Amino acid sequence: MMITRTHLALLGLVALTLAAMALPFLLDGYWLRLATTIAMFAIVTCGLNVIVGFAGYHAFGNTVFFGCGAYALSIAMNAGWSFSASLPLALLAPMLLAGLLGWPLLRLKGHYFAIATVALNLAFAELVTQAGGFTGGANGIALPLSDLAPQIAYRRIYWMMVAVLAVCIAVTWWLSRHWLGTALRALKDNESGAEVMGIDTVSAKILAWMISAAMTGLAGGIWAYWITFIEPSSAFDPLIGVKAYIMMLIGGMGTIAGPLIGALLLELFGALIWAQFLDLHRLLLGCLIVATALALPGGIVPLVRRALRPARPAR
């Protein structure tokens, strides 16, 4: 069998995953926590990338799936389910939500859709707060503690995040060559044109949002298990979505490696530089969004791609 670029890319992903898996043996508590956060945000950004980068639907409120996954796992675990039995719920519940709500919401175009998703996130936070009972309401939910020693538990959580991230990157790669990815890129450019070319645009959009929700929800589920206590304001924190957005923009919308690169850069910057400017953190974040949008509208990945491969002369 010939070795193609595909094989090399897969090999690279496996090697990178294994290298990332070895990190806990080198890092102590703080840096492992940072690495886990990077992987978590990379997953959330991967999820955002599917609906925004591929389909062009700006789901500003995608955090709703993060919270939904976190709550699904927490409620199940408090009902006596094991972690491994609960984790699939963190994937299925958000996916179902996206499937059901995608039908009406994805009919909205442009900023109407974006605003609707923001409202959806706020509505869910409120719903969970008001529901009380098994959601814990405004008091939040504490999760059953693991029997494992903290270091071991944190390592496992980190490994889980990295494994899920690897799967998400693989799914994004698969999407980029699958007909669904082509359909999404086509409808991003021109939705009615895509429909006339025989693309079932409604189903394609809903599928994309379901994949996006599954990724985001898994990150939320593992996150809940990691921090062992969740409340509406932390699980449905809109800032999660905002950060993922910046990461996606920095890395490169609609690219495969973009989410990972964006998450890596932003979180590392955050840890190394912004820790020095605690008060100005948000201001700097805002400036970075503006600077990225102005200077790097396509993100880093397309920039690197252009640098590596000189432009074909267009005859």
Place this chain on the structure above:
Amino acid sequence: MTDVLTIDNVSVNFGGVKALSDVSFGLRPAEVLGLIGPNGAGKTTLLNTISGIAPLAGGDVRADGVSLAGMRPFRITRRGIARTFQIVRPFAHLTVAENAAVGATFASHARPSREEAVARAFEALAQVGLTAKADALPHQLTLSERKRLELARALAMKPRILLLDEVMAGLNLAEVEPIIELVRGLARSGLSIILVEHVMKAVMSTCDRIVVLQFGRKIAEGTPEQIASDRNVIEAYLGQRFAERRAREAAGRTA
């Protein structure tokens, strides 16, 4: 011969404006049917109605006896009805070959493999003479090339019925000629084609029959010869006075 596409008393409204009123005609197998008329006559609207973009206010459109009314556009396309747009709208971020491959991939219920879709895309690009530009992005193409890409995208769908909305408008005569040849060849190979066009040379030399629309109504239908001497058509294009003069001249010749 039964029609492959039946336009049956079609009416379309845009708000209070009647864009089409009670238009009826049939498209026969392997024929090129010209659809002409002054600007705003409803030609593009009719194509939009056939492809499911503009909803019917009355009447019906049937393909092989199946009503297309209320059907989503992608389902109509998958019944073998492909179209081009007057204002070309290729997918800007996909290459020329990818643009054509989209047509090949999605236009049937049985989705072809990637390799087959690409092969069909290149076949279509060869038909319109765009093979050399396969890797270019749409914005790098000239108008003529973009029009041909639009055609290639439709051809890659392997349609039975092809709706062409001004694929020759804005091109010079040298560029029009190969497209006329192509359209004729497609009809010979069994495709049924509706050709909306302003380039009269193309319409007269390509079409088997012509339907003329004016203000949303059908005012004439017939062979190119019949249409060229039809009083209503001359009136619509050149004004009433000119039509009267032509009629007097014709009467004088026969007298």
